[in-house]
Amino acid sequence: MMKITTASHTLFVLALFSLSVHAAPLTGVAGSSDSTLVMGGAVSGLNFLGGQEGFGPLDPTPLPAGLTADELIAKMGARESEFAKARTNYVFRQTVKVQTITEDTNKVDGEYQQVTDISISPTTGRREEHVVFAPQNTLERVMMSPADFKDIEQRLPFVLTTEELPQYNITYLGRQKVDELDTYVLDVKPKVMEKNKRYYQGKVWIDQQDFQIVLINGKNVPDDTRAGHEDLSPPFTTYYEQIDGKYWFPTYTKMEGTLHFAAQRGAVSQDVHMRNIIRYTNYKRFRGSARIISTGDVQSDAPATTTPPKK
Numbered sequence: 001m002m003k004i005t006t007a008s009h010t011l012f013v014l015a016l017f018s019l020s021v022h023a024a025p026l027t028g029v030a031g032s033s034d035s036t037l038v039m040g041g042a043v044s045g046l047n048f049l050g051g052q053e054g055f056g057p058l059d060p061t062p063l064p065a066g067l068t069a070d071e072l073i074a075k076m077g078a079r080e081s082e083f084a085k086a087r088t089n090y091v092f093r094q095t096v097k098v099q100t101i102t103e104d105t106n107k108v109d110g111e112y113q114q115v116t117d118i119s120i121s122p123t124t125g126r127r128e129e130h131v132v133f134a135p136q137n138t139l140e141r142v143m144m145s146p147a148d149f150k151d152i153e154q155r156l157p158f159v160l161t162t163e164e165l166p167q168y169n170i171t172y173l174g175r176q177k178v179d180e181l182d183t184y185v186l187d188v189k190p191k192v193m194e195k196n197k198r199y200y201q202g203k204v205w206i207d208q209q210d211f212q213i214v215l216i217n218g219k220n221v222p223d224d225t226r227a228g229h230e231d232l233s234p235p236f237t238t239y240y241e242q243i244d245g246k247y248w249f250p251t252y253t254k255m256e257g258t259l260h261f262a263a264q265r266g267a268v269s270q271d272v273h274m275r276n277i278i279r280y281t282n283y284k285r286f287r288g289s290a291r292i293i294s295t296g297d298v299q300s301d302a303p304a305t306t307t308p309p310k311k
Helices: 071-087 146-155
Strands: 002-005 010-015 089-099 108-120 127-132 167-180 182-192 201-205 213-221 236-243 246-259 269-287
Touching: 071 167, 071 182, 071 246, 089 146, 167 201, 167 213
Parallel strands: none
Antiparallel strands: 002 010, 089 108, 089 269, 108 127, 167 182, 182 201, 201 213, 213 236, 236 246, 246 269
């Protein structure tokens, strides 16, 4: 989990960024625009990305003849299951950059960066992480931890497989042009949120030909609004690109906002403006002879925790 530290108090927050997010511009591969998200104990006003450059208007007309909403969702689930399995056979590079921004000058005053190659052992077939670039961590107001990277690995590159479909209420909203892609737009909400489990809530854009997710804009839920235990996830946007002319893999995620920590236990409130960008690049299919073992765990050569330097 991410640890937010000040001289007066320390708070622990699950997920990459948490608590209030204000004035969070969403920019990415398919379009760019400033959108304001005002968060206060709960999320309000998730961005729909409509009207941005590269995004056409939402067309609420029904699906084409011969395709029902249930059939669309089933096709998507089947293709997403194929994608999830296929991605375990690919190696790629993951670049994580987390910055804190000063509000008065809008300049970076602290940065954590790590570039990791996600590979597959040619002998065991297990996934491995190899850190190839990790400059000095200059973050002083926050600390990264293994739980943050678990969110990066599992929650931000969202996949909605056939197995996961029963967990969600999914509603067809219409069609929308995203750059050169014709997409179907779906609203996704968890039916029931079980204890200690995380879910996705938001919009997904499905390519009309491949029936795979090409864009998501939403957030991870549930939020914890208990005083002293606040755990609120900000919205994020993940873009996908077609790899090897067959699969749509996540390639870019952006989150940005000001974290607002309310006053409590005699401590004053504080705001920390943060920016987080994750890139997944250099996808290549594994060509070794070892049988791929997908256990959900990744062997890493990174340190267990990363502590910011003290100045």
